[in-house]
Amino acid sequence: MPLSTRMTMEPPGAAAHRRSARDALADRMFRCTVGAAAAIVLAALAGAALSMLWGGRDAFATFGPGFLSSTEWDAVHHRFGAFVPIYGTLVTALIAMAIAVPVSFGIALFLTEVAPQRLRAPVATAIELLAGIPSIIYGMWGLFVFVPIMGEHVAPWLDAHLGHWPLLGPLFSGPPLGIGMLTAGIVLAVMVIPFISSVMREVFLTVPARLKESAYALGSTTWEVVWNVVLPTTRSAVIGGIFLGLGRALGETMAVTFVLGNSHQLTASLLMPGNSIAATIANEFAEADSDLYRSSLVALGFLLFVVTFVVLAIAKLMLRRLSRREGSA
Amino acid sequence: MFHPIQYRILAAGLAIAGAVSAQAADVTGAGATFIYPILSKWSDSYRNATGTRINYQSIGSGGGIAQIKAGTVVFGSSDKPLSPEELHDAGLAQFPSVIGGVVPVVHIEGVEAGGIRFTGPLLADIFQGKVTRWNDPAIAQVNPGVTLSDAAITVVHRSDGSGTTFNFANYLSKVSPEWREKVGEGTSVSWPVGVGGKGNEGVAAYVQQIKGAIGYVELAYALQNGMAHAALQNAAGRFVQPDMASFQAAAASADWAAAKDFFLVITNAPGENAWPITATNFILVYKQPKDTAGTKAALDFFAWAYDHGAAQAEQLHYVPLPKGLTDQVKAYWQAEIQL
Numbered sequence: 001m002p003l004s005t006r007m008t009m010e011p012p013g014a015a016a017h018r019r020s021a022r023d024a025l026a027d028r029m030f031r032c033t034v035g036a037a038a039a040i041v042l043a044a045l046a047g048a049a050l051s052m053l054w055g056g057r058d059a060f061a062t063f064g065p066g067f068l069s070s071t072e073w074d075a076v077h078h079r080f081g082a083f084v085p086i087y088g089t090l091v092t093a094l095i096a097m098a099i100a101v102p103v104s105f106g107i108a109l110f111l112t113e114v115a116p117q118r119l120r121a122p123v124a125t126a127i128e129l130l131a132g133i134p135s136i137i138y139g140m141w142g143l144f145v146f147v148p149i150m151g152e153h154v155a156p157w158l159d160a161h162l163g164h165w166p167l168l169g170p171l172f173s174g175p176p177l178g179i180g181m182l183t184a185g186i187v188l189a190v191m192v193i194p195f196i197s198s199v200m201r202e203v204f205l206t207v208p209a210r211l212k213e214s215a216y217a218l219g220s221t222t223w224e225v226v227w228n229v230v231l232p233t234t235r236s237a238v239i240g241g242i243f244l245g246l247g248r249a250l251g252e253t254m255a256v257t258f259v260l261g262n263s264h265q266l267t268a269s270l271l272m273p274g275n276s277i278a279a280t281i282a283n284e285f286a287e288a289d290s291d292l293y294r295s296s297l298v299a300l301g302f303l304l305f306v307v308t309f310v311v312l313a314i315a316k317l318m319l320r321r322l323s324r325r326e327g328s329a
Numbered sequence: 330m331f332h333p334i335q336y337r338i339l340a341a342g343l344a345i346a347g348a349v350s351a352q353a354a355d356v357t358g359a360g361a362t363f364i365y366p367i368l369s370k371w372s373d374s375y376r377n378a379t380g381t382r383i384n385y386q387s388i389g390s391g392g393g394i395a396q397i398k399a400g401t402v403v404f405g406s407s408d409k410p411l412s413p414e415e416l417h418d419a420g421l422a423q424f425p426s427v428i429g430g431v432v433p434v435v436h437i438e439g440v441e442a443g444g445i446r447f448t449g450p451l452l453a454d455i456f457q458g459k460v461t462r463w464n465d466p467a468i469a470q471v472n473p474g475v476t477l478s479d480a481a482i483t484v485v486h487r488s489d490g491s492g493t494t495f496n497f498a499n500y501l502s503k504v505s506p507e508w509r510e511k512v513g514e515g516t517s518v519s520w521p522v523g524v525g526g527k528g529n530e531g532v533a534a535y536v537q538q539i540k541g542a543i544g545y546v547e548l549a550y551a552l553q554n555g556m557a558h559a560a561l562q563n564a565a566g567r568f569v570q571p572d573m574a575s576f577q578a579a580a581a582s583a584d585w586a587a588a589k590d591f592f593l594v595i596t597n598a599p600g601e602n603a604w605p606i607t608a609t610n611f612i613l614v615y616k617q618p619k620d621t622a623g624t625k626a627a628l629d630f631f632a633w634a635y636d637h638g639a640a641q642a643e644q645l646h647y648v649p650l651p652k653g654l655t656d657q658v659k660a661y662w663q664a665e666i667q668l
Contacts (some may be wrong), residue, residue, distance in 0.1 A: 074519035075490070076512065143534055151538060175481055177539050179524055262488030262525030273524040279488075283527060286389035287490020287516040289409075 151178025360393020408492020
């Protein structure tokens with residue numbers, strides 16, 4: 001123990017050592033505290049996923065892998081399958097992202113690069129207000145305001161103009177109900193735009209002015225600055241914002257329930273009603289009157305976990321491949 | 330299983346609710362959303378009259394049955410009656426509280442409320458997707474003098490499990506063997522066609538927005554939203570309009586005396602003027618309750634509602650139970666429930 005002998009021999013060194021021991025303890029405690037905070041998240045996630053798996057074990061045991069592929073959902077005859085809700089969840093989230101990502105990108109760029117200074121703060125506040133609206137309000141707005149517009153103008157137009165195209169046609173044909181997967185996707189897009197665009201705006205603001213000014217000084221256009229300087233420096237944070245929006249779109253319940261049509265039928269057309277996992281659970285859990293029914297709904301909840309996880313994992317992988325290619329280029 | 334967790338959450342919720350209002354004599358109940366409006370009205374008047382507070386949570390019939398079986402509430406409420414065997418196994422007694430009706434509503438240009446008629450089998454065919462256009466000969470046949478366009482029929486049903494759906498599907502099962510075989514009855518069924526709206530208000534909104542739509546809602550929603558309801562042919566072969574009188578006729582003509590534990594769904598009732606999709610809400614209490622004081626207070630409340638609540642019920646488009654039936658219920662309490 002050379003350290004301790006030195007400590008007894010040299011009083012000033014001992015003080016320094018006490019100080020460093022205290023620091024080490026403080027460091028350890030700090031590490032434990034933040035570690036525990038992170039562990040709570042993991043424990044909550046694992047706990048929720050496992051209890052859902054446990055609650056859904058009846059359904060998984062009864063239907064086996066067929067639960068994933070069956071399109072049947074019949075509470076009277078106790079036959080349940082998750083394919084229609086999974087499909088609806090993915091399709092509506094996909095439509096939402098296809099609309100929300102470019103629009104959010106535009107909003108964030110406008111606010112950070114283009115907009116006159118006095119306009120930036122009010123528009124940014126407006127976006128944050130939009131993020132604070134409860135989803136039930138979006139649902140009611142969707143049902144009473146947006147659905148009639150879709151039903152009277154948009155859906156008939158799509159059906160007439162795109163309905164008989166060779167590949168796209170089946171996606172846009174059908175009676176003009178106004179409700180359906182396309183409507184749900186658009187309402188979801190409106191809901192996630194504030195999330196994605198405010199994250200994008202925040203991270204675009206962090207790009208050092210020096211970098212941008214250098215690019216401008218070299219004669220770049222605004223678009224070139226954005227594409228070659230702003231985006232590459234903020235890419236991972238931007239993707240993070242998109243994930244946040246995607247997660248919300250996958251799990252959104254109330255607004256989707258109002259405009260999706262809640263019908264357990266598989267159709268190619270985006271104008272037709274469908275169902276989503278979250279909407280099915282919200283609709284049917286209160287009155288689920290048999291153990292198998294309840295278990296099937298809980299199993300659906302577990303599948304939502306899995307779907308979200310898989311989608312995010314795929315997105316992460318794509319991101320990694322993208323950055324690797326960039327690195328090698 | 331899953332529900333123990335659910336119970337614990339609800340029990341915790343009840344404990345909090347109980348702590349807030351511990352000093353008042355409280356009766357807790359849970360179940361069907363259908364009777365929530367009238368129960369809150371009744372309990373308000375009852376509290377003014379007696380000081381007893383009725384704390385009712387409208388969590389749905391399925392939830393109400395689960396809660397009473399778990400013993401977390403004094404009374405449960407369900408739009409779907411339990412069979413005598415199931416009641417016996419759980420030690421429960423069952424009696425009707427109030428009656429309402431389900432009406433088909435349509436959205437067709439130029440068709441006013443009551444301006445279109447259906448027979449039971451025709452309604453079943455429409456909701457099965459076998460009749461798809463409004464100018465179908467089957468519709469024209471029962472609607473002489475009404476000309477309808479070839480607009481497509483869009484079926485609107487409930488997306489959430491509901492007693493309204495139970496009564497509607499139960500009626501279609503009674504009048505259409507094909508419906509009974511392929512779809513059946515339940516609080517949620519596997520709909521062959523159509524779109525699902527959440528709650529009565531969701532169905533009402535969809536029907537109002539989709540041209541050529543047909544749906545089913547409780548009468549109160551059809552009246553409040555000014556929707557075009559349809560007349561239906563009843564078991565006696567007459568076309569009747571949904572109103573207080575036809576609901577009452579259905580309730581009176583149903584054979585309650587022969588129904589053990591009031592296990593009777595009064596759809597397709599035999600009366601001359603009976604509305605065919607009349608629905609009853611049921612209350613569940615323990616036959617040998619642990620909380621005798623609470624159960625007695627609950628029965629006192631329902632006795633009060635039978636005797637003094639009729640006017641309020643009618644204001645909200647519910648049908649109070651006929652006098653003969655309430656006497657029968659009180660006799661049933663005497664015989665079955667040990668207080």
